Amino acid sequence: MAYQMNFAPVMALAPQLFEGAFNTLILSGQSIVAGIAIGVVGAVGRTEGPRWLDRAIGAYVELFRNTPLLVQLFLIFFGLPYIGLRLSANAAAIIAVALNLGAYSTEILRAGLQAIPRTQIEAGLALGMSRLQVVRYVVIVPALRIIYPALTGQLTLTLLGSSIASAISATELTAAGARIESTTFRSLETFLCVAVIYIAMTFTFRFIYWLIGLLLFRRKAPPKPSLIADISEISRVGV
């Protein structure tokens, strides 16, 4: 007897999956905004700030990049109440994912900032550009161009990594899948559906990133950094 795929019981509960997918988008969207903000502050703090600040941010980065997100989640959600800080599951998930992304994006953005030589900024100023123009055209856009593949790769990993938040009762896509699986016992069908939704979301976002990249960098591009630097940046992403 051949194994019969039967999607009907899963399809009957499909609205739960879509609700979960929506929550995944909200959850990772909020984490991404917060995480990038942390990353910007962290990167500027590390490059421009005093030595102690560089050290402090460096410690934060290493702590979060060298422990699994799941363990960070457990500590924030179940551990913090022991020192009197109680968070809802979704809040804990957003904070954990944001702190995690913050650590990775700090390093990615820092690499971008450091790739812009000081002399280039001085040259911009000498050309009579205003400070704002220099920051925009000489620092941000070229730096972003260098780190764009790594940064968008990291954002994709964040979207996918938010699936781990299901362990602490956040109500996102993987949690919705797990619940349907437990109700119907149609495990393979459920997780195939979940996978397809994740793939669809990721591809949509990759397309959006590609469009944004096109808009941002359509002007005559600065010399592309070497492929070796590229690899080194891309290998910095993770969860």
Add this chain to the structure above:
Amino acid sequence: MNWFSKLRSAALATTFAVTAATLVAVPAKAQTLNEITEKGKVTIGVLTGIPPYDTVDASGKTAGFLVDLANDVAKNLGVKAEIVPVNNASRAAALESGRVDMLIAHMTATPERARTFLMTNPYGAYEMRFVARKDMPLKKLDDLAGKRVSVPKGSTQDAAVSGFGIKGLEVVRFDDDALAMQALISGQVDATAAVAAVANDVIKKSNLADIEVKSDVPIFTLYWSMAVRKNATELHHWLNNYIYYSEVSGSLGTLHQKWVGIPIPGGKLPTF
């Protein structure tokens, strides 16, 4: 862009076609008693990580009610037991995929689940109770209005609490019973719908003076079944027979008493 999207959709289509084809084409193993005897061992998926039903020692070895039960099943089949630890998320897949021959994993035989697997007569039961802080009044279900209640994701507790229809009650779902209990202890939820034996065990062992099992709210007893694949009817019959015999011979009750410290709740086990 054009070639890019084409490439992606082509790749997507191919991969899924291949995956689907492989999955449909492969026969699931029919588990007759003969096949198990010939193989010389039976692979049993056992739920772990829920004390007092099972415990893990410092060396990582699992022991407990379900493990002993699984070993006894194998002994009565006259073969060796291979115990595969499963959890709530993986148990169905483990059976469906043929990774295990059967599951003894705290599963209540709901009609919905029984459409996918053959569920045996119950081998055990649990009382579902609400557990909350002592100072939280809980005399009737409506006292839960506006409260946050934790449950194991997709469990029968989940179905029950979600189905009560209490206004403003928020169901908070965790991966397993212990995490749902942890959420109460950490104060993330107001109450948890728990297996009474699990809750009592936790309260006693961890000296949780301010938490109690609420006894006023009427709640039901639910039964646990073993599960086999749809086509393993012979094994299913045998297991029903085994469960009946272990109950009347008293060995099932003794085993439950040994690990959980109480007789199986609900009196005589039902059959269906």
Add this chain to the structure above:
Amino acid sequence: MIRSFGWESVEFLIRGAGWTLLLSFMTFVIGGCFALIFALLRTLGPKPVRLAIAGFIQLVQATPLLIIVFLSFYGLSFVGLHFPPMVGAGLSLAVYTTVFLGDIWRGCIEAIPRQQWEAADALALTRMQQLRYVILPQAFKISLGPTVGFMVQIVKNTSVVALIGFVELTRAGQLLNNMTFQPFHVFLTVAAIYFAICYPMSFLSERLKGNRHVRPAH
């Protein structure tokens, strides 16, 4: 059995960490072999093969690891291949490793300037000899830093195989917490062990990448 957090618990966790290390090593070896094949085929293979591999990589990189492990582990069982949890876990994590490491290594091979191929060709080396003596040694050097960096990801990501019943460090932490209900102690210790394993590798990885921040200011 364990009732509250103490030395016995730490021992239990360290045992879990041993499994994490073993599993990471296995994953790296299996995944690394496939990754090398993928990287080579994707740079040198015929076009259909290149496209198929690129498509596969795109798909897997768009799926959460949890789901990949789930589908590949039970997928193997569905096609009748039953492995002990250790091997099954290693194989399903290898799928993920292959895809990411394959991508990194492809980049390293492509980073070797075209002139190197041409020079090797001019020396009348065969394709295999060009790879063996000219390209791969250089690519290997470039890849060291990123590869060690990715090993940190492997170690951390082995935590998802808890799903398929394998007791490694994170699952050991969960089981321990189910027995002691002291999550702060348990998971802080778990985090500390992960850090002790991963930080030296991260450090080494940055060292191997060298002073990549210094770029010519032309």
